[in-house]
Amino acid sequence: MSHDYRRIAAQILENIGGADNIRQAAHCITRLRISLKDESLVRQQDLRQVALVKGQFSNAGVFQIVIGSGDVDRVYAELVSQAGIARATIADVKASGDQRQNRLQQLVKVFSDVFMPILPAIIVAGLLMGVNNLLGAKGMFLANQSLLDAYPGLSGLWGLINMMANTSFVFLPALVGWSAAKRFGGSEILGIVLGLLLVHPDLLNAWNYGKAAAGLDGAALPYFDIFGLKIEKVGYQGQILPILAATWVMCRVEQWLRPRVPNAAQLLMVPIATIVVSGVLALAVIGPLARHLGIAVTDALVYVFNLAPWLGALLFGALYAPLVLTGMHHMFIAVDLQLIANQGGTFIWPMIALSNIAQGSAALAMFWLANSANEKSMASTSAVSAFFGITEPAMFGVNLRYKLPFYAALAGSACAAMLITAGQVKASAIGVGGLPAFISIIPQHIPLFLAGALVALVVPFGLTWLLARRQLAAAGQEAARHA
Incomplete structure (x- = not known):
């Protein structure tokens, strides 16, 4: 069905108090997210009558109008054009409501801001992994055998899809590092480098950590030995908390260095010092602590559900x-x-x-x-x-x-x-x-x-x-x- 997006945007603009009442506006998958100067100017009943508007509510200082997937992009484009305002990110809009949020709401906002941009990569990886699971599942389609057993020619396709599916999870710290650096105000490219550092091939794969820590099959944890200081030589594939905490520290280090380093030396000194300091802290302190915290949280959740x-x-x-x-x-x-x-x-x-x-x-x-x-x-x-x-x-x-x-x-x-x-x-x-x-x-x-x-x-x-x-x-x- 074709919609008059220009007319819909004009009606929304009229019913939220006009362009002068908008601080910033952004949109997510389904909703317009608008920071308003005065929410009392919103005409709730009239807004509900606008075509495509399925509901509206205010949360933590951000007024949200539910439009729906696909249509929200077009309505937002018209709204920005008619209001004469600059496009903004969800993080920009939410920032105006920070002063009205409690600690829990601020923590949730951080998770939302970090994970929403990388969600498509995670979903695609999940779907491809699901297809791979179906191909390799015994008894799912054929008695006592999988499709791979019945049709060996599919093995190449299975391997290719498996590699595509694993990419987002293997390099998840790099994706989180990029998004978190953007959220915390640091250099996004340094966030990617820090994330890749935590999954470097020279580090023990994170999925083998448990076996090595327990000493099973003769496995042992490798270490960096720096003048007697031993740092676990272990990667963080698929891990969230280590890179999230490490990127926050990295951004703080970078922000501290920038005003203190002369402009002529910024490009040389700031990235090197930032990565070295945050990289050592990530592998020596932040990573191990965050990994054990993550294990503790998931074990507690599993325990409650088992109990x-x-x-x-x-x-x-x-x-x-x-x-x-x-x-x-x-x-x-x-x-x-x-x-x-x-x-x-x-x-x-x-x-x-x-x-x-x-x-x-x-x-x-x-x-x-x-x-x-x-x-x-x-x-x-x-x-x-x-x-x-x-x-x-x-x-x-x-x-x-x-x-x-x-x-x-x-x-x-x-x-x-x-x-x-x-x-x-x-x-x-x-x-x-x-x-x-x-x-x-x-x-x-x-x-x-x-x-x-x-x-x-x-x-x-x-x-x-x-x-x-x-x-x-x-x-x-x-x-x-x-x-």
């Missing part, structure tokens, strides 16, 4: 969607990646995928219940978006508007999460968090995950159909009495 799996799954399944409303869900990207690095798979991401499916199912039920063509259109497109991992249109545009569908989706998500947690379903990578998610699930867990997906489809749809239908009928009778 009371049904309770952990119930709470996560019911609370993940509300966390999306606050933006705190971005923290789980780091948790997932840490679990994959330390445990060989994550049990968090499959529950996230089911939560997305549940929101889409509730929106789909509202498509069948809606009376107007506009409501049907919004519900159907929002449901499809949620089934492919983008839930904001479904939540803000449909489910939260009627409330009961949102609660039905939470119930369905919790039930599905308990089911797959009971079967210890894990994903080997992060992929598209919706119906295509089964590709990234460890092959032997796919049947149970699909059963969970069925629960996430049926329960929200059924509850929404029963409860929201009564709600809409009661509202219709009330309107008829006042007519």
Whole structure:
């Protein structure tokens, strides 16, 4: 469907107080994110009537308007043009709200700012790894053998896809180093160099660390011996916390050096001193501490879920969607990646995928219940978006508007999460968090995950159909009495 993006942008601009009320504006995958001078000037009711606007809310000083994937790019381009403002990043817009955020919100913002730019690389790697898992899974398509066993000619394709899939995870510290340096105000190229340093081929591969630390099969940890000071010669492939902390330190070192080094020597001295100091600290202090902290966090999370799996799954399944409303869900990207690095798979991401499916199912039920063509259109497109991992249109545009569908989706998500947690379903990578998610699930867990997906489809749809239908009928009778 073709939309008049210029007219939509003009209406949005009019209803948020005009160009003079905008400090900065940016956009993410689905939302316009605008820093306003005075949010009281926003005409909430009129804004809801604008085409493509599926909802709006304010969080930590940033006013957010839910548009939807794809359309938000075009609306933003028109908004910037008509308002006569410069394009900004999400970090720029969020910075204006920092003074209104508590410590937890600021920490979440850091994770969001760092991981959002590299998310496409992680998702692509997850999908390719999922395809590879399916090719090599015994009994998935053929009895007692994999597709590779039946068709040896696929081995070359399997190897190529495997290399493509592993690239983002093997060099993840370089991706995080680039994004974190940008976020912390340092040189992005130095962030990449620091990240690559932590995965240098001369270092022991991080996935062999446990074997070497335990002395299994005669393996031993290698060290740099610097005048008696021993530094573990170990890499940090797939690790998040070491490079995140090391890049923060690197940026502080660089920012301290720049005003103190003469301009003539800046290009020579600042990069060398920054990398040497931060590199030594990363390998000698920051890396080992952050690695053990990451292991401790993931072990604690696994312990809690092992101790009371049904309770952990119930709470996560019911609370993940509300966390999306606050933006705190971005923290789980780091948790997932840490679990994959330390445990060989994550049990968090499959529950996230089911939560997305549940929101889409509730929106789909509202498509069948809606009376107007506009409501049907919004519900159907929002449901499809949620089934492919983008839930904001479904939540803000449909489910939260009627409330009961949102609660039905939470119930369905919790039930599905308990089911797959009971079967210890894990994903080997992060992929598209919706119906295509089964590709990234460890092959032997796919049947149970699909059963969970069925629960996430049926329960929200059924509850929404029963409860929201009564709600809409009661509202219709009330309107008829006042007519």
